[in-house]
Amino acid sequence: xxxxxxxxxxxxxxxxxxxxxxxxxxxxxxxxxxxxxxxxxxxxxxxxxxxxxxxxxxxxxxxxxxxxxxxxxxxxx
Amino acid sequence: xxxxxxxxxxxxxxxxxxxxxxxxxxxxxxxxxxxxxxxxxxxxxxxxxxxxxxxxxxxxxxxxxxxxxxxxxxxxxxxxxxxxxxxxxxxxxxxxxxxxxxxxxxxxxxxxxxxxxxxxxxxxxxxxxxxxxxxxxxxxxxxxxxxxxxxxxx
Numbered sequence: 425x426x427x428x429x430x431x432x433x434x435x436x437x438x439x440x441x442x443x444x445x446x447x448x449x450x451x452x453x454x455x456x457x458x459x460x461x462x463x464x465x466x467x468x469x470x471x472x473x474x475x476x477x478x479x480x481x482x483x484x485x486x487x488x489x490x491x492x493x494x495x496x497x498x499x500x501x
Numbered sequence: 502x503x504x505x506x507x508x509x510x511x512x513x514x515x516x517x518x519x520x521x522x523x524x525x526x527x528x529x530x531x532x533x534x535x536x537x538x539x540x541x542x543x544x545x546x547x548x549x550x551x552x553x554x555x556x557x558x559x560x561x562x563x564x565x566x567x568x569x570x571x572x573x574x575x576x577x578x579x580x581x582x583x584x585x586x587x588x589x590x591x592x593x594x595x596x597x598x599x600x601x602x603x604x605x606x607x608x609x610x611x612x613x614x615x616x617x618x619x620x621x622x623x624x625x626x627x628x629x630x631x632x633x634x635x636x637x638x639x640x641x642x643x644x645x646x647x648x649x650x651x652x653x654x655x
Contacts (some may be wrong), residue, residue: 425592425593425594425639425640425641426591426592426614426639426640426641427577427595427609427611427613427620427622427637427638427639428613428615428620428637428638428639428640429613429615429616429618429620429634429637430634430636430637430638431636432639433520433613433616433638433642434615434638436550436615437614437615437629437640438616439629439642440640440642440647441642443639444578444641444642444643446644447640447641447642447643447644448638448639448640449546449638449639449640450638450639451596451622451629451632451637451639452516452595452629453594453639454596454638454639455596455624455627455629457509457593458593458594458597459597459600459627460608461631463569463600464627465600466515466568466569466597467512467515467516467519467558467600467601467603469508469509469512470510471508471511471512472507472511472548472553473504473505473507473508473537474510474631475553477588486645494644495645496644496645497646498638498646499646500647501573
């Protein structure tokens, strides 16, 4: 789970695995993934008990950002 | 553990990270809530078993990582309004760090793993203020459903 200077750097990286291109996101999209209540609400005193409420928005955001890619689909099979 | 105990233990740990950049020990959990030391340790272990992106250093009672923070240095160095004392769990969690510091400018400094050259992202309340270079990308090689199988290596 790393940041790179560009998409070209990702693909040149020794750790890049062909076939996992779906795992590449722009910086803006990666930030969108981390901007639903699941991550925004971590300072709330009731964060853990209310975590289940945050799942739908997070799942939806992952699908939006990835264009419904199975790589980012958290829904049960 | 009762849900309110999970909430208050979680809130205490993440608040300590925000304040001092390092995790508390379980004895501090015990002191904070006025409970026996062993109860503090039990609370820590129960929270860490709650399938959150947090984990202990193997075979210890020491917090290794507590998203978005890391208790061991990583390549993701975090500064807040110019003060550096935090590390992010990973590149993705570094982007969630601004939610821990509302109203403050959070800077992520890291090397690119391909070339070793630096990259920098400034974020304020979830908005990118500056990114250098301008074409930074994120990469993970594991589908998200498999992340929880081995979080430290996802």
